[in-house]
Amino acid sequence: MIDALIKKIIKLQNPTCVGLDTDFNYLPEDMKSGVSSFAEAADRIFEFNRNIIDSVSDIVPSVKVQIAYYEMYGYQGLKTFARTVKYARKKGLIVIADCKRNDIGSTASCYSKAYLGKTPIGGRQLQAFPADMLTVNGYLGSDGIKPFIDDIKNNGKSIFVLVKTSNPSSGELQNLKLDDGLFIYEKMGRLVEEWGCDTIGDYGYSEVGAVVGATHPEEAARLRLQMPHSFFLIPGYGAQGGSAEMLKVCFDNRGLGGVVNSSRGILCAYKKPEYANMTYYEAARAASLDMRKDLSDAIGKMGR
Amino acid sequence: MIDALIKKIIKLQNPTCVGLDTDFNYLPEDMKSGVSSFAEAADRIFEFNRNIIDSVSDIVPSVKVQIAYYEMYGYQGLKTFARTVKYARKKGLIVIADCKRNDIGSTASCYSKAYLGKTPIGGRQLQAFPADMLTVNGYLGSDGIKPFIDDIKNNGKSIFVLVKTSNPSSGELQNLKLDDGLFIYEKMGRLVEEWGCDTIGDYGYSEVGAVVGATHPEEAARLRLQMPHSFFLIPGYGAQGGSAEMLKVCFDNRGLGGVVNSSRGILCAYKKPEYANMTYYEAARAASLDMRKDLSDAIGKMGR
Numbered sequence: 001m002i003d004a005l006i007k008k009i010i011k012l013q014n015p016t017c018v019g020l021d022t023d024f025n026y027l028p029e030d031m032k033s034g035v036s037s038f039a040e041a042a043d044r045i046f047e048f049n050r051n052i053i054d055s056v057s058d059i060v061p062s063v064k065v066q067i068a069y070y071e072m073y074g075y076q077g078l079k080t081f082a083r084t085v086k087y088a089r090k091k092g093l094i095v096i097a098d099c100k101r102n103d104i105g106s107t108a109s110c111y112s113k114a115y116l117g118k119t120p121i122g123g124r125q126l127q128a129f130p131a132d133m134l135t136v137n138g139y140l141g142s143d144g145i146k147p148f149i150d151d152i153k154n155n156g157k158s159i160f161v162l163v164k165t166s167n168p169s170s171g172e173l174q175n176l177k178l179d180d181g182l183f184i185y186e187k188m189g190r191l192v193e194e195w196g197c198d199t200i201g202d203y204g205y206s207e208v209g210a211v212v213g214a215t216h217p218e219e220a221a222r223l224r225l226q227m228p229h230s231f232f233l234i235p236g237y238g239a240q241g242g243s244a245e246m247l248k249v250c251f252d253n254r255g256l257g258g259v260v261n262s263s264r265g266i267l268c269a270y271k272k273p274e275y276a277n278m279t280y281y282e283a284a285r286a287a288s289l290d291m292r293k294d295l296s297d298a299i300g301k302m303g304r
Numbered sequence: 305m306i307d308a309l310i311k312k313i314i315k316l317q318n319p320t321c322v323g324l325d326t327d328f329n330y331l332p333e334d335m336k337s338g339v340s341s342f343a344e345a346a347d348r349i350f351e352f353n354r355n356i357i358d359s360v361s362d363i364v365p366s367v368k369v370q371i372a373y374y375e376m377y378g379y380q381g382l383k384t385f386a387r388t389v390k391y392a393r394k395k396g397l398i399v400i401a402d403c404k405r406n407d408i409g410s411t412a413s414c415y416s417k418a419y420l421g422k423t424p425i426g427g428r429q430l431q432a433f434p435a436d437m438l439t440v441n442g443y444l445g446s447d448g449i450k451p452f453i454d455d456i457k458n459n460g461k462s463i464f465v466l467v468k469t470s471n472p473s474s475g476e477l478q479n480l481k482l483d484d485g486l487f488i489y490e491k492m493g494r495l496v497e498e499w500g501c502d503t504i505g506d507y508g509y510s511e512v513g514a515v516v517g518a519t520h521p522e523e524a525a526r527l528r529l530q531m532p533h534s535f536f537l538i539p540g541y542g543a544q545g546g547s548a549e550m551l552k553v554c555f556d557n558r559g560l561g562g563v564v565n566s567s568r569g570i571l572c573a574y575k576k577p578e579y580a581n582m583t584y585y586e587a588a589r590a591a592s593l594d595m596r597k598d599l600s601d602a603i604g605k606m607g608r
Contacts, residue, residue, distance in 0.1 A: 038423075072432055121328060
């Protein structure tokens with residue numbers, strides 16, 4: 001799946017994903033009006049997502065659907081999560097389920113079935129939330145990652161493991177130094193390289209990628225050198241303070257190596273003065289085009 | 305909420321929780337018969353859970369509901385998760401949602417709303433999956449934990465942070481040594497003590513507990529000494545190889561300090577020769593009583 005993402009990035013000259021972190025409060029007033037239950041809120045969120053997807057699917061390669069924003073609307077929210085994942089794939093987008101799942105092996109295999117595989121019931125094989133890619137947390141080590149790797153290989157999927165996250169306090173644990181001189185995030189990076197080593201595709205990147213925040217350019221630059229086979233999912237652009245100049249260190253000399261997420265910057269673009277007089281989905285498209293230009297100016301031609 | 309759990313443990317002389325990691329395949333053949341959709345499977349799983357809860361609610365203080373086993377049945381599975389959480393609380397059990405959630409602050413606050421708080425919609429405050437306690441992963445540091453702490457304080461809840469997990473490869477990251485001589489799991493333990501320091505209850509334990517596996521007694525003993533204010537959620541007993549003798553180091557000299565989970569050992573007890581000729585819920589009760597005796601023999605009187 002990583003090759004498919006890279007091909008789309010090259011074709012569209014756009015290394016971004018639109019983050020569908022759709023808080024009900026982000027919706028325009030008229031869409032929120034009269035809503036007082038999870039089921040109604042979840043329906044409106046799907047409508048919002050569908051219009052955003054329709055508006056950007058020809059200019060961006062991928063979307064990232066952050067499941068926390070759906071869990072807070074109960075199982076009805078998760079129904080909208082599933083509908084959003086399926087609709088985005090139908091429109092040709094590569095869908096990253098941002099779930100940061102983690103557990104012991106037997107439990108991790110349930111998560112993997114839910115997002116990357118299939119669940120057997122009475123002789124049938126059913127798909128719960130059929131995404132293309134999933135974010136996971138590696139704190140439990142290899143046996144918590146192995147079930148995902150199996151589904152990657154069997155079903156043509158990818159994962160991104162948290163390495164250096166975009167939030168201000170990520171360094172409290174991730175930037176501690178080990179007795180061999182490595183930082184914890186570097187050690188996690190090495191584990192990621194190992195986990196992906198036999199899934200390397202046509203562009204030299206494996207199906208086991210890394211989450212590396214745009215907000216920490218020094219660490220990102222180190223990791224790009226130490227993780228030559230790991231594609232980066234890069235959050236933190238825009239609302240969180242990361243810029244194209246800061247994150248360009250994540251890219252290799254072919255202009256490849258990462259996909260950059262923006263959520264609020266696109267979903268809530270319609271609230272900004274520069275996109276006044278546009279619908280929310282027109283504003284999302286305009287903001288996506290502006291983001292593409294901003295990233296292209298910093299990174300250069302992708303796939304050169 | 306930690307005081308309520310400890311009081312129940314003392315009253316019932318039973319420091320256990322029943323792990324409702326209910327794989328559809330664990331159900332007896334007659335309950336599985338004719339099922340071929342997520343909705344049907346989810347309904348049968350709820351029926352199974354309800355009978356287990358009815359059968360053990362007077363002898364165990366708590367249940368732990370592992371959400372991965374529900375996510376693999378789609379949003380219908382999560383409807384059963386919500387129903388199970390609510391039913392168990394109605395029956396007086398303290399409910400631990402085992403979700404190991406983790407993200408940056410703004411996203412963590414969505415997770416916290418989903419499990420420990422409320423979600424605002426159109427002037428109403430709705431509860432998605434109203435648990436008493438939640439497991440979380442601390443890899444992102446303080447700002448990913450803070451939203452949970454806020455809901456703990458506002459709503460009388462608790463969390464358990466992953467410190468030393470029960471799986472065989474937990475040491476790959478957790479047992480690396482830092483340049484100051486601490487192991488990573490010890491450093492995480494210190495963060496947990498800090499995060500909980502102003503939520504300490506009547507028994508000296510805080511609302512921010514730690515997940516510490518029964519399968520690693522040496523690490524557990526160190527952590528008990530280093531984390532005097534942290535209550536432990538102890539997985540790994542039974543099917544994973546942890547014994548009462550191994551995990552008794554998690555308890556203090558009052559016979560308090562932890563709650564021990566067993567999942568398959570109780571849910572699937574009816575498949576074992578020693579519980580033959582019992583229904584699955586009778587076998588679950590018998591296995592829970594056997595587990596209580598086993599733990600009591602090792603730990604001694606609780607609340608002495």
